Amino acid sequence: MGSSCVSCNRTFRSEEGLRQHMRDSPAHASNCETCNRSFGSAEALKQHLRDSPFHKQPPETPLDSFFRSFPTFVYDPSLPPSTSYARLRRHQGWRRDDTASQDAWTRYQDALASELRMWFGSEDDLKAWHSLCRAIGVTPLPRTCRQCEQAVRRTHVNIVDLIEWGRRRGGDTDDARVPTFRNEAELRTYTKKTRKIFRNTLEHDNVVLRHLLRHIFGTRR
Numbered sequence: 001m002g003s004s005c006v007s008c009n010r011t012f013r014s015e016e017g018l019r020q021h022m023r024d025s026p027a028h029a030s031n032c033e034t035c036n037r038s039f040g041s042a043e044a045l046k047q048h049l050r051d052s053p054f055h056k057q058p059p060e061t062p063l064d065s066f067f068r069s070f071p072t073f074v075y076d077p078s079l080p081p082s083t084s085y086a087r088l089r090r091h092q093g094w095r096r097d098d099t100a101s102q103d104a105w106t107r108y109q110d111a112l113a114s115e116l117r118m119w120f121g122s123e124d125d126l127k128a129w130h131s132l133c134r135a136i137g138v139t140p141l142p143r144t145c146r147q148c149e150q151a152v153r154r155t156h157v158n159i160v161d162l163i164e165w166g167r168r169r170g171g172d173t174d175d176a177r178v179p180t181f182r183n184e185a186e187l188r189t190y191t192k193k194t195r196k197i198f199r200n201t202l203e204h205d206n207v208v209l210r211h212l213l214r215h216i217f218g219t220r221r
Helices: 014-023 042-051 064-069 083-092 098-122 126-136 146-153 159-169 184-194 205-211
Strands: 002-003 010-012 030-032 037-041
Touching: 042 205, 064 083, 064 098, 083 098, 083 159, 098 126, 126 146, 126 159
Parallel strands: none
Antiparallel strands: 002 010, 030 037
16 A cells, blocks of 8 residues: 655655655645745755854844934845945935034944954954954954964955945855955045045054054044
């Protein structure tokens, strides 16, 4: 007596034959349309949906919290932080010297600093160094923090670009890098043109701040 697959109207000589059919037949595959992948069982699909980074809801970051604190502002997390802030400023109708504008700027800068620490960590963290090296295109990745420091020395890069890279890539891929500049003058021109401004801070406990922060505007924004 054979084993039958009712949905396919097929009979197999053994239970093993039926199990193989259930495992391999496209008719019984569970599909993930987002990833364009098929799985042999509903359980395999569930595991994929549970474990794949593509299906994990990204946590709300400090910048997300800042922009979403304005109820009438339509926030798009996929946009660069500097673009979102410019949109917010227009939406709120702020003038440069308004109290509300100054308060928002301070909160925005605090969110940038928190986000930077989230993506790039501390100076003695090799993973943080590797994220920075990936962001600026250092290959192969150095093996020690000291070697990483030597590799990024004299690099000129915009801090907000680094934060955007972390938000977009999560620090785990090598397929994109941020722009780098030959000297501080080129970086200053780029920063002023794009308004990608990161406030100088004395708290240089972060790998990026300690080694890559440049004085673009002095004490003024």
